[in-house]
Amino acid sequence: MLSWERLRVLAAVAEHGSIAAAAAALHVTGPAVTQQIRKLEREARVALIEPDGRGVRLTAAGHIAAQAARGAARLVGQAERSLATMDGQVVGPLRIGALNSSFGPLLGPALRALTDEHPEVVPTARSGEAVDMVPLLFTRDLDLVIVESWSSLPVRVPPRIRLEPLTVHEIALAVSARHPLARHDTMTLAEVRDEVWTACRPGTDHHDAQLQAMRRHGIEPDIRYVVDDFLTQMTLVAEGLAVTLVPRPAVADSPGVRLLPVTPGLTRTIAMATREGPATPVVEALTARLREVAGLASP
Incomplete structure (x- = not known):
């Protein structure tokens, strides 16, 4: 089963364009981002990022996983808002x-x-x-x-x-x-x-x-x-x-x-x-x- 937290990290890399920018947005270190993506790759049994000069880019599988993660994030956000506004408290x-x-x-x-x-x-x-x-x-x-x-x-x-x-x-x-x-x-x-x-x-x-x-x-x-x-x-x-x-x-x-x-x-x-x-x-x-x-x- 793919980890939601690791998918969230991959989505951040896709959105911000680099490991460093994703780490800054998530308020964690660059190695922590890399480690989470490597674990996600083992779960998915496929490479999700690949070297691109001094940085990285998403593979085709990485783009599919990141798109799924963005969709999941929207659903989680909707659930949070619905639960929070259910009784207006x-x-x-x-x-x-x-x-x-x-x-x-x-x-x-x-x-x-x-x-x-x-x-x-x-x-x-x-x-x-x-x-x-x-x-x-x-x-x-x-x-x-x-x-x-x-x-x-x-x-x-x-x-x-x-x-x-x-x-x-x-x-x-x-x-x-x-x-x-x-x-x-x-x-x-x-x-x-x-x-x-x-x-x-x-x-x-x-x-x-x-x-x-x-x-x-x-x-x-x-x-x-x-x-x-x-x-x-x-x-x-x-x-x-x-x-x-x-x-x-x-x-x-x-x-x-x-x-x-x-x-x-x-x-x-x-x-x-x-x-x-x-x-x-x-x-x-x-x-x-x-x-x-x-x-x-x-x-």
């Missing part, structure tokens, strides 16, 4: 991915309201970047992901993922209150091309969007302080060691820091990403609470 596990800065002002209050109203919901949450978390919606390792999308670098989501904006934040230039620039009312990025910068680590949505915004103005920033935490960045800014671009609400009232509007303006949209199709009651309940916290009316 808001109960059970709720798996969430979110960017760090959304936990306090948005996700935390929404989860508190949700669990107060529905104590049998069991939420879990992990922080991360959209590029890593959104694929986990397909594998059902996550039910909802909160992402950010800068006007300088809009987030891209694959087909069959629904993206709903929750709130829009102004991006401001953070400088020390003692910095000569603090006397200005607004700033252009060209005026701060020679400053030392602090930024999140490369590969994060925030870092890449900030870098893209600056490069549009011909600026290659001198980033000397790589820090993911906004409050730590504000400490560096307050000491006059660096400047940075930050969403205004995330660092409001930081002592010793002046936030200046940027011309032309930059914004960051916070949005929730979910799978297309009917949502389970628990996901519907969370999205409703998130809209309430964000000050939006439910559709």
Whole structure:
């Protein structure tokens, strides 16, 4: 008998195009993916993948098995939704991915309201970047992901993922209150091309969007302080060691820091990403609470 879990791994390889990409989507290691496929081949008594340069490709039998796995996944998903919506009860596990800065002002209050109203919901949450978390919606390792999308670098989501904006934040230039620039009312990025910068680590949505915004103005920033935490960045800014671009609400009232509007303006949209199709009651309940916290009316 073919193992469903191993078929699910093969389907991930077919969907994402490589062992490494499938491993990232399934949140496991590459050798673990290879091992599962080898076991599936022994069960099927036929080769399912074959070498293709430095990667692999599915054999004819592999394509048949992957197609069957995708069909099985659809049936499992339908069964999960039907069972979850049979009596409309808001109960059970709720798996969430979110960017760090959304936990306090948005996700935390929404989860508190949700669990107060529905104590049998069991939420879990992990922080991360959209590029890593959104694929986990397909594998059902996550039910909802909160992402950010800068006007300088809009987030891209694959087909069959629904993206709903929750709130829009102004991006401001953070400088020390003692910095000569603090006397200005607004700033252009060209005026701060020679400053030392602090930024999140490369590969994060925030870092890449900030870098893209600056490069549009011909600026290659001198980033000397790589820090993911906004409050730590504000400490560096307050000491006059660096400047940075930050969403205004995330660092409001930081002592010793002046936030200046940027011309032309930059914004960051916070949005929730979910799978297309009917949502389970628990996901519907969370999205409703998130809209309430964000000050939006439910559709």
